[in-house]
Amino acid sequence: MAALAEVRGEQVAREDLVMFVNACFSCTGQREFYGDARGQSVSIEFLHQYILGNYRRLYARTLAAGINHFNQAQIILNLLASGSPAEVLDKAEEGALIAAALRALPPQRAFRVLESLRGRRINNRRARAIARDYVHGRANLAFDAVKYRSKLRAAVSHGHLKLEGELGPFLFRGWKKRSFTQPLLETFRRAHYTQEALYELPYTVAEGLAVKHGISREVFLQRIEPRLTAAERLRLQVSAARGRGTPPPVDLGRASLTKLALYVLALSPEVRRERHAELHAALEQAAARVLRRAPSPLQRVAAILDNSYSSSGSLEKRRRPLGVALATHYLLSAAAREYRAWWTCPVEAPLLVSARGQTDLATPLLEALAWGADLVVIVSDGYDNDPPRAVPELTRVFRSKLDPKHRTALVHVNPVFDAEGYAPRSFGAAVPTVGVRDAEDVPTVLGFARFAEGAASLSELEAYLASRVGAMLQRDAEGRQGHDEGRRQDAPLAEEGES
C-alpha cells in the first residue's frame, strides 16, 4: 500500500513538473486568441505558487530548462520573495542559478526584474546581494544608467547599492546639476540642449529627446540609424516605411528566426512575393544558425502546420502561432534529412502563408502518416474543429492498432497556453504536447517531449534538469571569465544590443 502511494506520488510530481515546464515554455501572461490576459496571468501565477510551495528545488532548476524570459523573471522574483532554502547546498545552487539566469536575461528584462523587486517589496539580504552582483557585473554601467535610467535608479536605491564615480550623482542628484567627465553621461546632459548630441545616444533615449527638440521623425530616423540595434532596425521597418521615410537598412541574415518569421508575416503578400528569394534565404540562414548552436539531426520528418484563423494570435501576440509555425517549418527543413510540410489550409509557398480557414488537422495528419515519416511534428494551438477532437481519436487508434511499437514518433508543439487547463492544450494521451514560445526552442522541447509523453520517470526528469543546471552554470562561468578578461583590456564604449 505504501509502495503504491509512493509510485502514485512520484507520478503526480512528474505530471506537475511537466505541466509547469510546459506552461513556462509557452505562457507570457498576454492575451491569446481564445483566452484573455487576465485569465492567462491568474493561471500562470497559480502554477508558479503551487510548484514553488511543493517542489522548491525543482522550481529553481526549471530556470535552466530553457523556458521563456517572462517565466524566468517570475521564478527569480518568486524565489527571492520566499527567502532562501534551509539546506546549504540548495542555498548555494539556488543563488548561483538566480544570478546566472539574471545575467543571461536581456538587460531590459533583467533590470525590469530588479525594478519589480521594489514593486513587490522584496528586500532581503539575498535579493540585495543578487542586485548588487548584477549591477556591478555589468560591463558598461554608464550606458545602462542612460538607457535604463529609471530601472537602474530603482534597483540602486532599493538595494542600497554604492555606485562609483559620477553615476551616483547622475542618477540621484539630477543630471542638470553639473557637467560630467564620463563621455556618455555628458552626452546625455548635452542632448537636452543641443540636437547634435542626441544622435550619440541609444535610440530609445534619443527618441523622447527628439520629440522635445521638435525634430521630424524622418530626419531623426535617418540620423540615428548608426545607433540602432538589430532588433530595433527590424521593428522599425514597417512603421518607418509608413511614414514616408526610408526604413533603416537591416541585415536580415542576422535576425533571430522567430522574429524574422514574424517580420515576414507582417509584410503584405505582394511584398512577400516580390522579395521572395531574399526572405527565403534569410530564413534559411537563420534556421541554419539555430542548428549550429543546437544541432539536432533528424531523419524523415513530417510537419503538420496549423495556419487556421486562430493562428492569427491576439492584439498582444500578433500572428505569433503562425510565426512559430513558419519558423519551425524552416528549422525542421534544415534539420531533417527528408522533410515534408502540410499546412491545414494549403498554401502555394510557405512564405505566402496567412491565417485563414478552419483547423482540419486530421487530413494532413493522415497524409503525413501515409508518407511514412518517422517523426511527425504538429505545430498547432490544440483546437481542431473539423471534425472536433479528431486528432486525439485518430492518434489513439493509430497507436493502438497500426503502430503499437512506436515506429513513428508524434510530437505536438503548442505555442499557446490554455489558461483553463493550466497547460498548452493537448491532443490526448497518444501525442506528447510541449509548449514553445520561439521556434528556436524547438530542438530543446523535442528533447523534453519524452517527459511529456510519460515514458520517463521522475528521477530521469530530475537528472535532465540537473544536467541542464550544470550546463547553464558552466556557460555562465565561462561567460563571466571572458567578460572579466574583456573588462581588463578596458573595453571601449561598446553599444549593447537588445536581444
Next chain:
Amino acid sequence: MTDARLIQRLEPAGLRLAPSQVWGGIRLVPVLRDEVRGDLRMTLRTYDEVAAVVSVKGGLKEPGLKYISYVPHGLVMTWGNRQAEAVYGTQLQAGDGKRLKAGPFSVRLLHRMVHREDRRQLRMLPLHLAMEGFLSLQFGGPEIAWAEYSREGLARGLDPRFESSVPGWASPMLDGALRTFEIHPRQVGLLLFNADVLLSAFVVAHPDDYRALHRTLVEDFYGDLLLQYGFLGDAPEWGLTLDDARVSSLEDLRNEVHRMRQDWADFHGFMAGSLFGASMTSTRVYKAGGFLLQRFHSSLDPAEENHIGEAIVGPDGTLEYLKTYRLSAAQTRRAYLLSQLALCDWHLEVTAERLRTTASDLALRLRNAGFGYLLKDSVLEAAQRKHRR
C-alpha cells in the same frame, strides 16, 4: 405563377453542414456550398440612424402603413449573368431613402422592405422583411362586425401591432463566438444554436459575401431565447469516437475519419430538424431575374418550434439566400390565437369551441396575449368577473 419555387418544405439543396465550433453556450455550425454559381452577390449597406421608418404602403412622407424598427444595415443584392463584382467596400453607396434630423438623433425613411434600385440591383432589409410578414398576419382584424369587438378593433384591425426581439450584441457570448469562429473556405452560411437550440440560420450565395457579412450577425436580432438560455451552462464540446475494430490500415482510418465528418453533418442536420425538412407556408415577395424572393413561416403551432424567415430560390431550385428568426413562445401564441380566430371568421364562441374553452376564457387569453384593445371593455370586464368567481 411560379408556385413550383415557393417553399413548401425547406430543403437545403446544394448545401452541406460541417462540424460545429463552440464558444460558451453558443454553437455555430458552418454551412458549406460546393457549387457556387456566382451570379447572385450581396453587399452590406449600413445605416447609422437610431430608427428606420419603412413605408410599407404609400409614399415616403405620406400617411400610410409604416414599419418602424432599429435597422443597422440592409443588404444589396445584384444579379445577372456577368460576374457581379459586389465585394464589400468597392461600391459607392447611393443615398437610400431620406434622413431626418430629430434633435440629437436622426431617423431614416425608407421606401418599402424590398426596393429595386437598378435594373439588376435590389435593396432589402434582412429579417425585417420576414418580421413584417409576421406582424401583418391577420392584420386586417375582424371582417364581420361581431358585437364583442371594440370600435377601434373593427375600424383599424390590429394596428398598431408590435413585437420585441433581442439584438445580437445583447449577448456577450455571441460576440466572442463570432470573433473566434474560423470561417471555412467554402462557407456560405451559419446555423446559430444557443444552448443547443436553433436560433437562426443565415445562408448567402457566395463565400466571399459570407466572409464580409459574418461579423454583421452580431447586429441582427434574435428571439428571446438568446438571452433566456444564455444563463444556462456552456454547450458541450462533444467528440465522436472512432471504431478501433474497423481499422486495420491507414485507408480504413481515412474512411473512419470521413465517416466521422458525415456523422457530424447528419447530427447537425438532426439538430436543425425543426427548420430543415419542416413544412413552411411561404408567400412570394419579389421576382428578380430568375430569383424568387419569398418569406415563410412554419406551422405556428405552440407545441412546436417555430421559425419565420425569408429565402431566395434560384432558377434551378437551389437555396441561394436564407435568413430565419426563431419565434419565442409568446410570439407563437399570439400568432396561433390570431390564426384560430381568422379560421372561425373571428367569431369568439366558435373559436372558443374550437380551442375547447369558453368565450370568456378566450377573451382573457386575448387580453393576456396583448390583444385586449380588440375587444370591448364590457366584454373584458365580464370575462374577468367570471374568472374571479
